[in-house]
Amino acid sequence: MTLALTHIAYFSTIALLFAMVPMGFLGDLQDTTKTLFIVGFLGMWRYSWAMINFGRAFVYRLWAWPRRKAAYQRGFEAIGARSHMYVMITSYMVDPEVTLMVYRRLFAACANARDGATIVASVVDGADERLIRQIYETSREDLSNTRLVIDRIKANGKRDAMMKALRILATFHPTQHDIMVFIDGDTAPPDDLWAQSAPVFSDPQVGALTTDEAALIDERGLFRDWFDLRFHQRNVMMSSMGLSKRVLTLTGRLSVFRASLATDPGFIRGVGQDYLDHWRLGRVDFLTGDDKSTWYWLLTHGYQTIYLPDVQSESVETQPKPGFVDSAKTLMIRWFGNMMRTNGRALRQSPARIGYFTWWSILDQKVSMWTTLVGPLSVLFTAVLHTPYVIPLYLGWVMLTRYVFCAIISVFNGTWFPVTHPLVLYFSQVFGAMLKTYVFFRLDRQKWTRQSSSSGGSTTSLFDRVKQWESLAHHSVALTFLALAILFLNTVE
Structure with missing residues (x-):
């Protein structure tokens, strides 16, 4: 009422x-x-333009995706290859109760992976390492087929942590049939992540996928309303782009990659040492925006990036500033900076190579x-x-x-x-x-x-x-x- x-x-x-x-x-x-x-x-x-994207989103969600999902599943069953799930998760300055929730959900997802899982957790704080090991050792799930590796590093930034973790994962020599999950330490994956993701990579043209997202915010108010709306808008736009098999970003909260690509030396360099040569600002080494770097590498190498609208991860979001406007400003400057630093070079790619609708969306x-x-x-x-x-x-x-x-x-x-x-x-x-x-x-x-x-x-x-x-x-x-x-x-x- x-x-x-x-x-x-x-x-x-x-x-x-x-x-x-x-x-x-x-x-x-x-x-x-x-x-x-x-x-x-x-x-x-x-x-x-909005109506075009709304229309494309409904077509993808109601018609295209169910048919593609069934085709991926048939192809996966026909191949019959083993698909191990590798996980790279980074944790820094995450509250212990959030870490507890996230890793419990992650271990449940790994236990449900048919062909086993390997987790490389990149942490800075010794307390995080002890907590993660305790969660692993006391888990109610059967983790006999799940291997945990904790990489204790210095606080040199997320890109450095990801680069080192990927090099560790490369030593396990993943195959083209294996999948690799990139996940933030404040994001909880769905329990059926492997079952929903692995079949998609039966198509050799697929390089990565990303899922729907939901925000976990305790306090009611404009910040939660803003995040809910953003994720609802994201679901529409991702579905629209999903129709072209080219999403506009592979979110760092949770995305899944073909493991053999994610451990490619060029891919690892793109994550850890990405940069932009600007005519006025000179060389700009990328600090943030790892999700845009991974997306750009796959885009320029001709791989498809798929959106799963019926699979949802949940991320814990907190206000970086006391007020709503200051919080929105802080987050949007980071998000838009990542977008602008990558979109310029993406527009220099041939529309025929990356897709005409994708190219036009980036220009828009x-x-x-x-x-x-x-x-x-x-x-x-x-x-x-x-x-x-x-x-x-x-x-x-x-x-x-x-x-x-x-x-x-x-x-x-x-x-x-x-x-x-x-x-x-x-x-x-x-x-x-x-x-x-x-x-x-x-x-x-x-x-x-x-x-x-x-x-x-x-x-x-x-x-x-x-x-x-x-x-x-x-x-x-x-x-x-x-x-x-x-x-x-x-x-x-």
Whole structure:
């Protein structure tokens, strides 16, 4: 009943906003025509792109994936090869109760692996090592066919930990039929992970797969609503991309790789020593974004990456900052930085090689950070130069369209949404676009959420300060030209 009342109040607010606009406003005030045309044109473009992805997602979930899954299973049974499950898991600054939950779930998944499992756990803290061994030794599962190797390392970052763990795993000489699970220390895998994943690799063109995700957040509030919406959106977009057998990222929380590829020396170098040569910033060594590095290596080597919409992992998410906006900013800067550092070089690949829809989707990620800002800026200029009545009209339109989007997303995910989701969606779009433009000119700035290691801005050398000033200047010029272009289009006769 309370949920229904909040939605009624939401639509009442929309009605109130539209009621604030005088009768005949759209027809009588020609000064707003250009603004409405610009916002409407870009809006139709963005809405049509969203509808294409919604349509593709439904086709994949309801028609394509069930048929492909059955084909993978038939191929797996026909081959009849042994498929050992290797696991690489990294744990750093994870609460003991989370480690307990994650490793219990991981050991259960390994016990269910038909052909056995080998785990290499990369840890920094001795307390983590002792806890993991205790969980292993006291497990209620039959782990006689599961081998545990704990790699105690220094805190030199996740990429270094992954590189060392992969080199250990390479000594076991996995075959092309074996699978390797990359998993974070705060993510719990499903119990049937092997049974759901191994058949997919019966297709020799498949290099990796990733699964659906859910967030485990204790406290109610905007942060949990935001994460729930993000993962629901992710499910839609991954399903859309899954139709082309090319997802846009292999999430570091949990992804599964063909083990022989994951232990390839070139792949290991790509994980541990990835970098970007930038015309202005020089060589940018990647600190974060290991999931983008693995994705890029497989993409450029011509392998398919598959999405499993009916298999779900669960990750424990915590706010990195006290406030919601600061937390969202911290996480989005890291996420978008990873995306921007890799997408530029991905666009230089041939669309015929990586797939035309995949190539266009990557391009759209870069273009959308600018087009998303056109609407709010156009409305702002019109309100200042012509009439403020365009503001309630725009706000009502935003609330209505984002509600429709959230309704479609909820239907796809099989769950209804709180009334905060449309507002959080708009916040993510506009605030996210602003942050994308920020990181686009500062690709050298990187920082882990839970680690103190960072790059870009951590030193005060003259060279670093010059790069920061250059980044600020380029960013300011780009935003100025965007604002001038919008102003020109709104005022030209």
